[in-house]
Structures are given as C-alpha cells and as structure tokens.
Amino acid sequence: MVTLVGRNGAGKSTLLRCVLGLHAGQSGRVELDGRDVTRLPAHRRARLGLGWVPDDRGSYATLSVTENLTLPPRVGPDPWPLERVYEAFPALYGRRDSAATQLSGGEQQMLALARVLRMGARLLLCDEPTEGLSPLLVQQVGDLLREAKRHGVTVLLVEQNLHFATGVADRHYLLAEGRIAEAMDNSEVRSRERELLAYLGI
Numbered sequence: 001m002v003t004l005v006g007r008n009g010a011g012k013s014t015l016l017r018c019v020l021g022l023h024a025g026q027s028g029r030v031e032l033d034g035r036d037v038t039r040l041p042a043h044r045r046a047r048l049g050l051g052w053v054p055d056d057r058g059s060y061a062t063l064s065v066t067e068n069l070t071l072p073p074r075v076g077p078d079p080w081p082l083e084r085v086y087e088a089f090p091a092l093y094g095r096r097d098s099a100a101t102q103l104s105g106g107e108q109q110m111l112a113l114a115r116v117l118r119m120g121a122r123l124l125l126c127d128e129p130t131e132g133l134s135p136l137l138v139q140q141v142g143d144l145l146r147e148a149k150r151h152g153v154t155v156l157l158v159e160q161n162l163h164f165a166t167g168v169a170d171r172h173y174l175l176a177e178g179r180i181a182e183a184m185d186n187s188e189v190r191s192r193e194r195e196l197l198a199y200l201g202i
C-alpha cells in the first residue's frame with residue numbers, strides 16, 4: 001500500500017485519473033505489473049484489475065448490502081466471491097439485509113470497497129477515504145484497508161492524514177507541482193511529521 005501526499009492542487013487526483021486512463025493529454029507511462037497500459041482506455045485497464053473506489057461511495061441507496069454486492073459486473077481478473085467479502089468484512093455480513101442508506105459512514109465505505117473487490121480489482125485507487133470522517137470511522141477505514149491488503153490487494157491512496165497513512169501504508173510519495181518530490185518510508189514520515197504537516201498546511 002502506497003500513499004500520495006501533497007498540498008492542495010499538487011496533482012494527486014490528476015495522477016490517479018492518469019493511472020485510471022481518465023485524463024486525456026498526459027505524458028509519461030503507466031505500467032501495471034510491468035505491462036505498459038498507457039495507450040489502453042479506462043475500461044481495458046479495469047479488466048486488468050484497476051479499481052476506483054468512489055468517494056461518493058457509489059452504492060445503490062435503496063438496495064440491500066447483498067444486492068449491492070451481487071450487482072457489480074465481474075470485469076477484473078480476480079473477482080472476490082461473496083463469501084470472501086463477508087469473511088473479510090463481517091460487519092457487512094451483519095448488515096447484509098439492510099439498505100445501503102441505513103449503513104453508518106464506515107459501513108458505506110466498506111461496501112464501496114467491497115463492491116470494487118467483487119468486480120475483480122487487484123489494485124485499488126482511493127482518493128482521501130478518511131476525509132471528513134470521525135476518528136472512529138477513520139479507524140474502521142484503516143482496518144478495512146489493512147484487511148484488503150492482507151488478502152493481497154494493492155492500494156494507491158491519496159491521503160493528507162499522515163498519522164493514518166503511516167498506520168496503513170508501506171511507503172509514501174510527496175507530490176509537488178505534478179511531480180514526485182520525495183519518497184519516504186514510515187519511519188521517515190514519523191520523524192518528519194511536524195515539518196511535513198507545516199509544508200502541507202494542515
């Protein structure tokens with residue numbers, strides 16, 4: 001799991017869109033598992049296992065959790081069976097008959113992530129999944145990202161919460177003016193936390 005950090009406007013969301021194939025007119029290369037996918041359209045990249053976790057959660061409000069998890073098409077190479085989803089996220093199993101709107105913020109986040117795993121994604125792109133969440137929900141999002149990682153899923157995470165980032169990710173890239181300015185491991189981020197927070201303006 002890797003995070004992208006950077007000031008507002010540094011280009012984090014744009015980089016995610018480039019990786020997904022949603023940004024026209026980019027330069028450079030995008031590789032997935034060593035394969036050059038730069039010229040592939042977004043839907044072909046999805047078939048190779050790229051998955052976007054929408055921050056508006058993207059679930060069908062009036063449908064139950066199970067229905068939401070049954071509907072997504074299988075596009076990627078490794079679609080999770082429903083049983084694996086429920087085993088990895090038991091809280092969702094407990095809420096399986098509830099409508100998506102009745103879920104807590106953390107459970108909705110869990111459902112959004114689980115839907116992408118059901119579609120077969122191996123690499124998840126998440127844009128600030130903790131933004132605006134209470135500390136308890138932030139902790140739940142951390143648990144669920146760690147759970148996905150434990151199951152072999154790779155995560156590229158845009159995240160401004162450095163404390164959260166060092167708790168879930170393995171390494172971090174600082175983006176400035178659309179370029180990678182620095183690569184850091186967890187101990188470096190922790191030892192430079194004050195300086196980085198001041199730089200990020202948080």
Ligand SMILES: Nc1ncnc2c1ncn2[C@@H]1O[C@H](COP(=O)(O)OP(=O)(O)OP(=O)(O)O)[C@@H](O)[C@H]1O
Nearest residue numbers: 006007008009010011012013014015175177178179
């Ligand atoms: N590599 C780049 N080269 C040129 N322009 C870029 C590049 N990356 C991003 N931009 C432009 O910079 C602006 C901000 O980019 P973006 O929204 O991706 O930043 P961000 O880091 O996600 O910001 P925020 O934290 O506010 O969401 C956009 O107008 C985008 O088109």
